[in-house]
Amino acid sequence: MTNGELYNVIFNRKSVRRFDMTPLGQEKLDQLKTFMQGVKRLDEGIKTEFSIQSGNEVSSIFAIKAPHYISFYSEKKEGYLINAGFIMQQIDLYLSANQLGSCWLGAAKPNKSVPQGRDGFEYVIMLAFGNPSEPVHRTGIEQFKRNSLSEITSIKGAEQLLEPVRLAPSAANTQAWYFSGDAQEIIVSRKKLNIIKAQLYGRMNIIDIGIALCHLWLSAEQQGKAVEFDLSGGPAPEGHEYMAKVRLRDL
Template sequence: MVDLYPQIFKRKSIRNYDLTPLEDSVLGPVVESINKLEPLYDDIKVDLKIITSDNVNPRMMKKAPYYIAGFSEDKEGYKTNLGYMLQQMDLFFSANGWGSCWQGIPKPKKNILESSDLKFVILMAFGKANVPLHRTSTMEFKRKPLNKVSNIKNEGYLGAILEAARLAPSATNSQPWFFKGDNHVIHVYSFKPSILRAIILKKYIPIDIGIVLYHLKSAAEHFGKNPEIIFDETGNENSPHGYEYVTSMIID
């Protein structure tokens, strides 16, 4: 697999696209990349379809020429698994000159919803960008400082792995994650929203967690580690106030 880690520091959500139709053949590498995505949980069936804008109800959002419609089996961890998989596509698009943006608000039309046996989860828009594709500095990312999302000693490669997590995109940029641990294990926690905020956020938090897990994993691999994502009792027993334990990444 290509090293997508460098994209983490320059990617951005693209919402303004060139809508001129393209030859079907330009989608070849996109299809190939979709077929090679690595799941977080390999026992959950997913179905990722490329659809055009006439098959999407944009619901106030600007149209994109293409979307990936993500469908999944409805099983424990399914949203996190899909977040983990489609974030690989977000970084793939950035690496290959395409713009992309996660799209929670637009929905596929009925014919698309009925075309899969699996449950529709989310769309990701993509196409040729009408605006600059990349950020030129991490200062351009609107994100919480590292000490608000982690209490791990921020040094060496561990600091770089956490920085990759800090920069991950999330729905409404809520950054609903917290990291604890050391240079052997990073425990990942997700924010428990109040009842009111839960109405908007609850749907997306598990997807956001999948996204950040892929950033963590890709950064650890970039630094020559062999990370493994597992359930860890110690992590589970030490959740920070207002957060709940999700999973842990063993670094070595």
């Protein structure tokens, strides 16, 4: 699977919540595992692990019934939630590009038969996946319920670069991201939340930022640009919290 194929599916992907419960064949699962081993990481210094489970290993009243789930575990280091979003979104796009359904599950936790930690790593998030029993793709941009570009960025002249970022999925479609600076150095921040919303979405919205960075990386590459991510602190627009700086240069 090329990065160009991952990029293309950004414009059609959607969450799939209804699945054919027949498990996928071993070959498809092996191909997925190979892809997972090669994903790009935002921070090479954060060790992570994946675990693929079957439907009966995962329980939650919120969980979507699917034949398979991928649980993501990570070392709890600075930036680990953004890194998780960045990595798992590549898998979400891979599944969609392979005509497989997938859905992020922030509300689900593996049940007791699946450890909350593995080798000292913390359980972070999960994706449900399998053969879809509903359409796996959108057929047009108008089917995305998303904020407009003017609502999520102050950068002028970067419409093509940021359109795929605008389409990124986020927990409960909160789209809490904001992009300022300029097209060479983008400051990525997220809306500050009140106490109640922070409890509901705080952690998820940081994972969302990683998802947006994944789309930004693929978009930049499509435009012949290399990106460098800087997660160390910096200033953010009023009402926002700084998340990352993304520097772009010609390849």
